[in-house]
Amino acid sequence: MRYSEMFLPTIREIPSDAEVVSHQLMLRAGMIRKLTAGIYTYLPLGYRVIRKVEQIIREEMNRAGAQEIFMPAVQPAELWQESGRWEHYGKELLRFRDRHDRECCLGPTHEEVVTELVRNEIKTYRQLPRNLYQIQTKFRDEIRPRFGVMRCREFGMKDAYSFDVDQEGADISYKKMYDAYHAIFRRCGLRFRAVEADTGSIGGNFSHEFMVMADTGEDAVVFCNRCDYAANLEKAEIARPEKLAVDEKTFLPLTEVHTPNVRTIEEVCAFLGVTPQAVVKTLIFSADGKPVAVLIRGDEEVNEIKVKNLLKCNELEMAMDDMIMAAARAPRGFVGAVGIKAKVLADYSLLNMVNCVMGANKEDYHVKNVNIGRDFKVDVFADLRVARESDPCPRCQGELRFARGIEVGHVFKLGTKYSEAMKAVYLDKSGQEQTMIMGCYGIGVGRTVAASIEQNNDENGIIWPVPIAPFHVIITPVNINEPRLAEVAGKLYESLADKGVDVLFDDRDERAGVKFNDADLIGIPLRVTVGPKRLAEGKVEVKIRKTGEVKALSLDEAEAFIAGFIREAL
RNA sequence: CGGGGCGUAGCGCAGCUUGGUAGCGCGCUUGCUUUGGGAGCAAGAUGUCGCAGGUUCAAAUCCUGCCGCCCCGACCA
Numbered sequence: 001m002r003y004s005e006m007f008l009p010t011i012r013e014i015p016s017d018a019e020v021v022s023h024q025l026m027l028r029a030g031m032i033r034k035l036t037a038g039i040y041t042y043l044p045l046g047y048r049v050i051r052k053v054e055q056i057i058r059e060e061m062n063r064a065g066a067q068e069i070f071m072p073a074v075q076p077a078e079l080w081q082e083s084g085r086w087e088h089y090g091k092e093l094l095r096f097r098d099r100h101d102r103e104c105c106l107g108p109t110h111e112e113v114v115t116e117l118v119r120n121e122i123k124t125y126r127q128l129p130r131n132l133y134q135i136q137t138k139f140r141d142e143i144r145p146r147f148g149v150m151r152c153r154e155f156g157m158k159d160a161y162s163f164d165v166d167q168e169g170a171d172i173s174y175k176k177m178y179d180a181y182h183a184i185f186r187r188c189g190l191r192f193r194a195v196e197a198d199t200g201s202i203g204g205n206f207s208h209e210f211m212v213m214a215d216t217g218e219d220a221v222v223f224c225n226r227c228d229y230a231a232n233l234e235k236a237e238i239a240r241p242e243k244l245a246v247d248e249k250t251f252l253p254l255t256e257v258h259t260p261n262v263r264t265i266e267e268v269c270a271f272l273g274v275t276p277q278a279v280v281k282t283l284i285f286s287a288d289g290k291p292v293a294v295l296i297r298g299d300e301e302v303n304e305i306k307v308k309n310l311l312k313c314n315e316l317e318m319a320m321d322d323m324i325m326a327a328a329r330a331p332r333g334f335v336g337a338v339g340i341k342a343k344v345l346a347d348y349s350l351l352n353m354v355n356c357v358m359g360a361n362k363e364d365y366h367v368k369n370v371n372i373g374r375d376f377k378v379d380v381f382a383d384l385r386v387a388r389e390s391d392p393c394p395r396c397q398g399e400l401r402f403a404r405g406i407e408v409g410h411v412f413k414l415g416t417k418y419s420e421a422m423k424a425v426y427l428d429k430s431g432q433e434q435t436m437i438m439g440c441y442g443i444g445v446g447r448t449v450a451a452s453i454e455q456n457n458d459e460n461g462i463i464w465p466v467p468i469a470p471f472h473v474i475i476t477p478v479n480i481n482e483p484r485l486a487e488v489a490g491k492l493y494e495s496l497a498d499k500g501v502d503v504l505f506d507d508r509d510e511r512a513g514v515k516f517n518d519a520d521l522i523g524i525p526l527r528v529t530v531g532p533k534r535l536a537e538g539k540v541e542v543k544i545r546k547t548g549e550v551k552a553l554s555l556d557e558a559e560a561f562i563a564g565f566i567r568e569a570l
Numbered sequence: 571c572g573g574g575g576c577g578u579a580g581c582g583c584a585g586c587u588u589g590g591u592a593g594c595g596c597g598c599u600u601g602c603u604u605u606g607g608g609a610g611c612a613a614g615a616u617g618u619c620g621c622a623g624g625u626u627c628a629a630a631u632c633c634u635g636c637c638g639c640c641c642c643g644a645c646c647a
Contacts, residue, residue, distance in 0.1 A: 012596075012608070013582055017640055037639070092646070109647075143571090143645055157647095200647060209647095410647070442647075478606050513607035520607090531606055541606095 001471070003506040007044050010518050020216045022453035023148030025462050029522045038145025038153035040446075045522060048470035049449050050156065054135050056187050056467060057158050057443060064180040066131040066160050071113045073137060077103035079112035083421045088314065094141045106139035109202065111418045111440060114161040118436070119424035125165050128426060128436070129173055133160030135445065149446040150406065151218070156445040163419075163436045165428065170437035174413055177441040181210055181409050184443065189465025190408070190452055195221050196231040197410065198305050202440065204414040210443075211405030212451035221405040222387050226398025233402075234305045236387040237394035244352050252355050252369035254338075260364045263333025265298045268366060272357060275299075280350060280358040280370065282335045284319040284327055284342065287311045291319055291327040291342040293335075294384060295358075297349035301386040307345065310382050334359040336367060337376040344377065347384040406451040407444075414438040462523030463546050466569030471504040473562055474524040478512040478531040489530040492540070492555060501562060520545065525569070526562060 011028045018024040026032045031046025042050055058068065077095070080086035085093075094106045107113065114132060122128065138157045145152050162173035178194065185192045190212050197209040209232055211221050220233035231237065262271045265279055279298030284291055285307060292311065296302050308316040321332065327342040328335040336359035337344055355369040372378060383394075391400045418424070419436040428434045449468070456463045466472060473496060477489035486507070493505040504524065506515045512531075519527050529541040540558050542551045544565075553561055 009580095011581070016582070017576095019641080034639095090646085138647090140647070142647095144641095144643095146641090151646095202647070407647080444647090476606095481605080511605055511607085511609065513605095513609085516607045518608085529606070533606075 022450040052468040060180045064176045108140040129164045131162040158443040160441040162439040198235045203417045204412040206413040210409035214454040217404035217406040224393040224398040227396040229395040239392035255368045259366045286319045287313040293342040295346040303386045328361045330361045346378040408448045409443040411441045461521035464523040471502045473526045474504045
């Protein structure tokens, strides 16, 4: 490709509305332009990178035995009503009506469509297992799009769906994808980690997220400093502390204290002269409309996902005032566990608390010296809090550490959530009808590209890993108006292009400095500089973008070096 | 949806308080010079001042409504 003919508008200044470095560089390098909130056009340079990533994905998916299909973006509401997600998916699902007033949506994911396809076409165990995937545009009407293509509304995604006869087969399908994802992200040159994760609105029993490690990542990742346990913060388990023997003789008498207008943990501590570790926080949640009290030590935070998963409910939210009054007979701020009319869940942080402080279920009063068992009962003790740095690892004696990550892929064991709701069944060997076991597997293509930039850049611009670089080499004659330089550079360009090297020929009538800066900005791994000084010795310079290393080589040596460099990096 | 901010040339911004000729830098066009890390000189083009109302002799500027975008929060594959 000749630079002079390429639609490649680079920007010198940092765009003011771009927060993260990948967004800034994608704009500056002429990869993307915004059409409207969370919706982007990929320009030639950006789209070349997208296609490279897609190609790597295709190769690894095919290698893992998956087959590529292409499903519609527009989907009928009936399918979503069948799976139950028409109700549950919420506002992220973009819904509309066609001219016949039929309800439709733009696919944010394709479990319904693929399950509809498979249930119609697959009838027997002989046709299983199957893994079908596509690379396609998804639409999710994000509440707040941000960070460029990192969290946008319309984006390219590879989504795969596996169908198996039993759990054992499904586990194998899952493992194949888990391994394929490692291969894909490794080939994309990313530093990443697979972590255990919550299944969210996709549903299912088990999942891993593939996290690219980056300080600007939106997700908090927890990992053990001793074993290989790693999880998303919202999923991160905490080891159950040992329950110490309690001597009931140490229990002090339950005492009511007048605490007018003292509501928050901080106010209670200040008023009574105690630490948050001595106070029990009582939160009332509405779980599918029923009140549930969650108790936790005053200095800890409740992890609502853990509560939701423990209760196995569909909707969990903080209770409204009327529900709190009904359960506690006291307003927010004075709620406690003694005499509460609700199911009582307690975090493990309460296991060894004695003589603690909590709301009295009476306005403007708290109680002191509350003790579990004597004063109230706990229905279930569980791990319900948000993990913190240095918490005990759930798998070994190690401690948890925190990092930030960007979720570029997610693999799920779905079980029968969709196959049961939508009756995707097959006949087994004995002619019995069985429900298929499903898995689903996603990769955000644009997000993978952005994540790569987050990890691979410097003050001058992007530094592409070779496998996903839009071009491997850029040839820069320092002055295109010097016939000798133009000729040598042009011949080298033709020769490399003939050999199948992705080469960009910067034949623009620009000053050398402009070209060097653009080459650095768009991040091409190798730059060949053709200038008068070296050419007098019959040589050109090859500069490695990543290391800054410069080699003076003859034309033949340069071609050999380039070929070797690319081969090694791929 | 709550809080905050912004909207003036392709990009980045000033002008608005105190109403009166729309400006600066970069980019763009032309010419000459220059040519190894974002050149110099000269000449030039480019605006529904986000949109719609209102006040006024007069609105980028004041008032009202709307739209769009960004940030924080809530929410979330």
